[in-house]
Amino acid sequence: MINIDELKFDEKGLIPAIVVDSITKKVLTLAYMNRESLQISMDKKKTCFWSRSRQELWLKGETSGNFQNIVSITADCDNDALVVVVEKEGPACHLGTDSCFTNPVWQSDELSEFSLEGLMELLRGRKEEKKEGSYTTYLFEKGLDKILKKIGEECTEVIIAAKAEDKAETVYEIADLAYHTMVLMLQNGITLEDIHRELASRHVIDHKVKQEKMTK
Numbered sequence: 715m716i717n718i719d720e721l722k723f724d725e726k727g728l729i730p731a732i733v734v735d736s737i738t739k740k741v742l743t744l745a746y747m748n749r750e751s752l753q754i755s756m757d758k759k760k761t762c763f764w765s766r767s768r769q770e771l772w773l774k775g776e777t778s779g780n781f782q783n784i785v786s787i788t789a790d791c792d793n794d795a796l797v798v799v800v801e802k803e804g805p806a807c808h809l810g811t812d813s814c815f816t817n818p819v820w821q822s823d824e825l826s827e828f829s830l831e832g833l834m835e836l837l838r839g840r841k842e843e844k845k846e847g848s849y850t851t852y853l854f855e856k857g858l859d860k861i862l863k864k865i866g867e868e869c870t871e872v873i874i875a876a877k878a879e880d881k882a883e884t885v886y887e888i889a890d891l892a893y894h895t896m897v898l899m900l901q902n903g904i905t906l907e908d909i910h911r912e913l914a915s916r917h918v919i920d921h922k923v924k925q926e927k928m929t930k
Contacts, residue, residue, distance in 0.1 A: 718749060722794040728764060731796040733806065735813075736785045737910045738831050742806035743814040747796065752787075759784050761798060780804035830906055834896060841900055853897050861901055864894045 723729050728746040735742055745763040747755065751771050754762040758773070761782040765772040775781030782800040789796055807814040840850035853861050868891040875883040899905070 716789060716793065718752060720793055721789060722792065723749065729794060729796060731763065731798050733761060733782065733798045733800055736799045736801050737907050738829070740813050740831070741815055742800070742802065755784060755798075756787070761800060775803065778804065780806070782806070834900070834906055837896055837900055850897060854901065858901055861894065861898050865891065865898060868894050
């Protein structure tokens with residue numbers, strides 16, 4: 715761990731802070747901190763910035779209720795920029811959007827960005843818009859029993875591939891299982907955030923158990 719005195723603030727006493735969602739890993743915003751706002755952030759465990767336009771301290775969520783609970787703060791190799799990982803309570807942008815970064819500037823024709831969140835949005839679109847000829851839409855139209863049947867089938871195929879020690883086939887079948895599981899999640903109103911929080915809570919419990927064993 716480094717301390718504030720080791721950080722390099724610019725000539726105005728500021729350091730850029732890139733705020734990242736701990737669950738989605740999405741960049742939420744770029745803001746600035748001075749020494750005081752950084753100390754407040756660490757003390758309150760909530761993001762506090764220095765508003766360059768208003769020239770005053772700005773505790774994110776103080777008026778909107780959209781607080782950002784800090785998970786970690788990490789400096790770059792030069793100690794002149796910060797990444798602040800947070801669990802957010804509501805939109806990060808003052809425009810009411812999830813992130814401030816919503817305006818595409820350029821995109822590769824050859825490379826594509828994949829994320830579970832993006833896939834979830836695509837599946838949600840198939841559920842809501844009922845695209846003709848879509849297998850995903852077909853599953854939603856058939857309902858819970860059909861979705862559960864497919865999950866059962868995919869579980870069996872994962873077991874068969876894994877038992878055969880066929881890595882490529884196991885990866886393929888796990889991907890199929892993950893896809894059908896996400897369809898089930900949407901069918902039952904479960905979000906990726908729900909799963910993330912459940913797994914995170916188990917990690918904390920496991921960490922405490924390990925600590926208790928080490929002290930005995």
